[in-house]
Amino acid sequence: MGSTFGQLFRVSTFGESHGGALGAVIDGCPPGLTLDLARVQAECDRRRPGQSKLTTGRKEPDQVEVLSGLFEGQTLGTSLALTIRNKDADSSSYLPFKDTYRPSHADFTYDARYGIRAWAGGGRSSARETAARVAAGAVARQVLETLGPVEVVAWVDTVQELEASVDPTSVTAAQVDANLARCPDPAAAELMEARIRAIRAEGDTVGGVVRAVARGIPAGLGAPVFDKLDADLAKAMISLPAAKGFEIGSGFAGTALKGSAHNDLFVPSSGGIATSTNRSGGIQGGISNGMSIEIAVAFKPVATIFQTQDTVNDRGEATTVRPRGRHDPCVLPRAVPIVEAMMCLVLADHWLRWRGQVGAPPSVPLRG
Numbered sequence: 001m002g003s004t005f006g007q008l009f010r011v012s013t014f015g016e017s018h019g020g021a022l023g024a025v026i027d028g029c030p031p032g033l034t035l036d037l038a039r040v041q042a043e044c045d046r047r048r049p050g051q052s053k054l055t056t057g058r059k060e061p062d063q064v065e066v067l068s069g070l071f072e073g074q075t076l077g078t079s080l081a082l083t084i085r086n087k088d089a090d091s092s093s094y095l096p097f098k099d100t101y102r103p104s105h106a107d108f109t110y111d112a113r114y115g116i117r118a119w120a121g122g123g124r125s126s127a128r129e130t131a132a133r134v135a136a137g138a139v140a141r142q143v144l145e146t147l148g149p150v151e152v153v154a155w156v157d158t159v160q161e162l163e164a165s166v167d168p169t170s171v172t173a174a175q176v177d178a179n180l181a182r183c184p185d186p187a188a189a190e191l192m193e194a195r196i197r198a199i200r201a202e203g204d205t206v207g208g209v210v211r212a213v214a215r216g217i218p219a220g221l222g223a224p225v226f227d228k229l230d231a232d233l234a235k236a237m238i239s240l241p242a243a244k245g246f247e248i249g250s251g252f253a254g255t256a257l258k259g260s261a262h263n264d265l266f267v268p269s270s271g272g273i274a275t276s277t278n279r280s281g282g283i284q285g286g287i288s289n290g291m292s293i294e295i296a297v298a299f300k301p302v303a304t305i306f307q308t309q310d311t312v313n314d315r316g317e318a319t320t321v322r323p324r325g326r327h328d329p330c331v332l333p334r335a336v337p338i339v340e341a342m343m344c345l346v347l348a349d350h351w352l353r354w355r356g357q358v359g360a361p362p363s364v365p366l367r368g
Contacts, residue, residue: 003124005236008356009143009349011136015084017121017128018091023083024132026139028352029069031077035142040064043138044084046337047131049326052180054196054333058326059088064135082135086128090326091120097321100313104303111314127241127331130338137341140348147351154212154339156183156332157296159195164188168213168294182333200329203306207242208332210339211296214347217282219290220358221350228286229293229350236342237297242331245298249281264291293347297339299331 004012008028015022041064048062049055062084069080098119101108106125110117117123144150155176157164164185175184181196183189192208199206222229234246254262257279264275264284275291282293308322328334 005239006345006349008352009140009345011133011345013129013132013136015086015129015132016118016123017086017126018094018118018123019086021083021085022129022132023067023081024136026069026080026082026136028349029075029077029080029139030143030146030352031075033075033143033146034073035070035075035139037064037066039142040082040135040138043134043141043337043341044131046177047134047334049328049334050088052333054180054193054200054328054330056326056328058090060131061087062131080139082132082139084131084135093324093326094120097323099315100319100321101311102303102321102323103309103311104300125241127328127334130240130341133345134337134341137337137344140341140344143348144344144351147355148216148218150214150216150347152212152214152340152343152347154210154336154343156181156189156192156336157209157211159192159208159330159332160206162188162191162195162208166211168211169215169292171213176336180333182336196330204329205302205305205327206330207299207301208330209245209296209298210332210335211294212339212343213295214282214293214343217288217290217293217347219288221347221354222283222287224286228283229288229346230281230283230286232346232350233293233295233343236346237295237339240297240299240335240338240342242299242302242335243297244300245296247281247296247298248283249294250279251281251296254279264289293343295343297335299335302328302331 004010010027012025044062044064049058049060065083067081067083069076069078153171153173164183166184171184176182179189181189181192183192230248237243237246262279264277264280266273267276278291282288282291304323304327308320311319311321313319
């Protein structure tokens with residue numbers, strides 16, 4: 001089972017949704033980093049369940065414990081092990097359909113792949129696993145900040161057809177966290193909150209898009225062919241539960257333009273070289289060009305709905321399923337810190353790879 005991500009900054013996560021604990025082991029974290037655990041905890045608090053009326057009712061403190069790799073507040077360069085105990089797992093809600101395949105879940109495919117599955121809470125396929133990713137991503141963010149003045153900010157951009165108006169060049173984390181929807185457009189956020197509440201009352205779920213921007217990334221990160229920076233970002237985002245689409249820069253909308261309209265023209269800049277537009281999303285030929293990296297991730301509606309649906313059991317017999325328990329009506333607000341975490345993991349890994357191979361800043365300074 002693929003539970004490890006990255007090359008130099010390498011993260012392995014472990015644990016099941018209803019097991020004793022979740023966690024992450026980070027290999028490749030540079031030594032001598034003064035790790036601010038309060039900031040790591042703050043990121044986990046942004047992702048944890050039970051934080052608002054728009055999320056699952058499961059109450060987990062998601063307290064991060066450091067088991068190894070840290071001494072007197074500084075990283076040792078050895079394996080940094082982080083763990084988060086499960087405190088409020090309730091497997092009884094899953095017992096009635098432990099032999100039944102829930103529509104659009106990983107139940108059937110897990111049985112097809114492994115012949116066994118942890119039916120309580122979905123096991124490793126549960127979004128609960130992302131708590132470990134967020135903890136690791138919070139470490140990666142602090143590594144990035146030692147390498148340069150980097151900002152990574154994600155936000156809820158759409159819920160169904162409701163769309164925010166956000167300037168990715170100036171959006172701030174404070175604006176994102178100013179409301180429950182985690183949308184920095186207050187008018188759109190109000191509509192999104194109302195829509196999520198209404199969908200929840202129907203026993204249904206809803207999806208949408210999370211956008212993210214990384215500012216302060218230098219030119220030169222990434223590589224052509226298989227190790228493209230945008231390819232690794234795509235893998236990171238599509239590995240998230242419920243993620244079904246990825247875009248960078250103009251994305252699919254760019255296909256409606258001619259090349260003459262889509263090309264990002266190089267222009268002089270006070271900091272060296274920049275581009276007049278950023279339809280490439282900060283990456284060209286798989287390598288960062290110094291402009292802000294802009295991505296979008298599409299999340300489908302949560303598969304667990306509180307309505308009766310047709311399905312089959314593990315013997316192939318027709319039956320019905322009506323889930324109960326505690327589930328998010330919309331993953332988007334809690335997906336924001338998860339998208340940020342995965343972006344930080346990719347950027348930290350590529351930055352360390354670039355530093356290890358090149359060892360000095362690019363000869364041509366590009367900035368956005």
